[in-house]
Amino acid sequence: MTATVLVVDDDAAIRTVIARALDRAGHDVVAAGSLAEMRRALDRGLPDVLVTDVVLPDGNGLDAVASFVRDHPRLPVIVLSAQNTLTTAVRATEVGAYDYLPKPFDLDALMRAVAGALAREGGVPVAPLGEEDAALPLIGRSPAMQDVYRVIARVVSNDLTVLVSGESGTGKELVARAIHDLGPRRHAPFVAINMAAIPRELIESELFGHERGAFTGAQARAAGRFEQAAGGTLFLDEIGDMPMEAQTRLLRVLQSGEFTTVGGGRTIRADVRIVAATNRDLTRAVADGRFREDLFYRLNVVPITLPALRERRQDVALLARHFLDRAAEAGLPRKQLDAAAVALLEAHDWPGNVRELENITRRMAVLSRDRVIGAAEVRATLGGGSPDEVASADIGIEAAVDAFVDRLAREAPDALTNGTLYDRVIAEVERPLIRRMLARNGNNQLRTARALGINRNTLRKRLDTLGIDLDPDDEARPSGPGDR
Ligand SMILES: Nc1ncnc2c1ncn2[C@@H]1O[C@H](COP(=O)(O)OP(=O)(O)OP(=O)(O)O)[C@@H](O)[C@H]1O
Numbered sequence: 001m002t003a004t005v006l007v008v009d010d011d012a013a014i015r016t017v018i019a020r021a022l023d024r025a026g027h028d029v030v031a032a033g034s035l036a037e038m039r040r041a042l043d044r045g046l047p048d049v050l051v052t053d054v055v056l057p058d059g060n061g062l063d064a065v066a067s068f069v070r071d072h073p074r075l076p077v078i079v080l081s082a083q084n085t086l087t088t089a090v091r092a093t094e095v096g097a098y099d100y101l102p103k104p105f106d107l108d109a110l111m112r113a114v115a116g117a118l119a120r121e122g123g124v125p126v127a128p129l130g131e132e133d134a135a136l137p138l139i140g141r142s143p144a145m146q147d148v149y150r151v152i153a154r155v156v157s158n159d160l161t162v163l164v165s166g167e168s169g170t171g172k173e174l175v176a177r178a179i180h181d182l183g184p185r186r187h188a189p190f191v192a193i194n195m196a197a198i199p200r201e202l203i204e205s206e207l208f209g210h211e212r213g214a215f216t217g218a219q220a221r222a223a224g225r226f227e228q229a230a231g232g233t234l235f236l237d238e239i240g241d242m243p244m245e246a247q248t249r250l251l252r253v254l255q256s257g258e259f260t261t262v263g264g265g266r267t268i269r270a271d272v273r274i275v276a277a278t279n280r281d282l283t284r285a286v287a288d289g290r291f292r293e294d295l296f297y298r299l300n301v302v303p304i305t306l307p308a309l310r311e312r313r314q315d316v317a318l319l320a321r322h323f324l325d326r327a328a329e330a331g332l333p334r335k336q337l338d339a340a341a342v343a344l345l346e347a348h349d350w351p352g353n354v355r356e357l358e359n360i361t362r363r364m365a366v367l368s369r370d371r372v373i374g375a376a377e378v379r380a381t382l383g384g385g386s387p388d389e390v391a392s393a394d395i396g397i398e399a400a401v402d403a404f405v406d407r408l409a410r411e412a413p414d415a416l417t418n419g420t421l422y423d424r425v426i427a428e429v430e431r432p433l434i435r436r437m438l439a440r441n442g443n444n445q446l447r448t449a450r451a452l453g454i455n456r457n458t459l460r461k462r463l464d465t466l467g468i469d470l471d472p473d474d475e476a477r478p479s480g481p482g483d484r
Pocket residue numbers: 137138139140166167168169170171172173174175237277279319354355358
């Protein structure tokens with residue numbers, strides 16, 4: 001079908017490239033280089049599709065799109081933008097754009113978007129404009145992150161259940177928070193619960209709450225996370241670690257939309273948006289019978305897979321600078337990275353992903369004596385181990401434990417009185433430590449145990465108790481003479 005497409009971009013080369021491709025596809029093209037030209041073109045006649053850039057010489061294309069979509073809700077708009085941030089993706093969706101393509105864009109993708117826009121039926125519902133430009137929670141402009149932003153933008157204004165997967169430290173919780181903060185539930189609580197950090201026998205009462213006397217030690221009724229998150233978002237972290245019985249119960253709640261408190265029979269409507277996260281391959285857990293298939297499908301309505309940092313090395317410099325800025329805002333001396341330092345950071349494999357980069361950067365902000373951090377400092381910090389560095393790591397752990405206890409006090413005040421605190425804090429520290437050392441030692445248990453200074457059986461027991469799964473393929477891999 002021949003259509004008229006209005007293309008708005010101040011870059012003449014881009015206009016020409018798009019016009020040629022549209023022409024080849026048999027469409028008529030009207031081109032405009034500014035908002036004023038766009039308005040004049042619209043006055044002459046409405047196109048079938050509008051393709052527009054965001055930053056134009058005489059104003060913001062998105063604002064123009066917002067009023068255009070209000071007046072012509074059935075006309076599809078495709079937004080192109082070089083400001084490849086989550087905010088732009090979300091705002092493009094909010095103003096009612098049919099699609100959003102980050103620049104540099106793939107011409108085929110644009111042609112597919114135009115074809116899709118022409119083929120669709122009915123108009124796009126126009127969502128209200130956000131009252132303020134949200135802060136940028138997620139840093140990264142790589143294509144892999146752009147894909148993530150596009151999915152986030154599509155889910156912020158509805159209640160679909162989202163399953164975020166990705167290695168530890170890739171930003172799964174940050175994605176969950178962004179979905180909450182950018183959507184209509186943002187004025188209600190965001191409540192997180194980490195399945196791996198809670199003793200198995202307490203998970204159901206933590207989730208659904210309990211009545212007085214429901215079990216030994218339950219001296220008063222307590223609201224569970226579902227109740228605390230009412231009207232808001234419930235983030236179920238490390239969902240793969242959820243025990244089977246709790247999985248069955250959660251599934252029932254998701255199906256019926258209500259839950260019952262432990263030991264009480266009080267039934268409460270579950271008014272929460274669920275975002276779950278996992279750093280394991282849940283399909284494998286399903287195949288192994290460790291995770292309910294029906295629950296998996298209930299949670300995996302919208303999957304978001306976060307790339308490992310090593311799969312988006314082009315974001316490393318951006319992230320490192322962001323963390324240095326944050327350190328400076330927190331009162332540490334302002335530091336910069338020289339080119340060799342950036343190159344080394346980009347070449348590193350980042351088994352701990354963005355969290356590791358954040359810690360390394362903060363450590364360098366504290367330790368480096370010069371204003372400009374060079375390759376030698378990066379090498380020393382990545383290698384780790386000098387007494388200075390160990391001392392600074394101690395400060396980090398102290399702050400982390402403080403933050404963890406503060407969070408518990410806010411989110412699960414019971415935990416400070418019900419005798420579980422010691423186990424929770426130790427698990428919180430032990431789990432990342434063991435995971436980190438396993439990753440460093442190629443999942444070899446003997447080497448990991450040696451590195452940790454514990455015996456192998458103790459390590460096995462801890463893996464079991466903490467619910468840390470070893471990839472069986474990795475375990476089977478021979479890892480050097482004398483290691484096994
Ligand atoms: N894209 C990003 N931009 C800025 N900061 C990020 C990004 N991704 C992660 N971070 C930071 O890295 C740290 C780890 O992120 P987060 O806790 O969300 O990871 P996670 O995937 O949930 O980890 P885990 O699986 O271990 O719980 C946080 O301090 C977070 O702010």
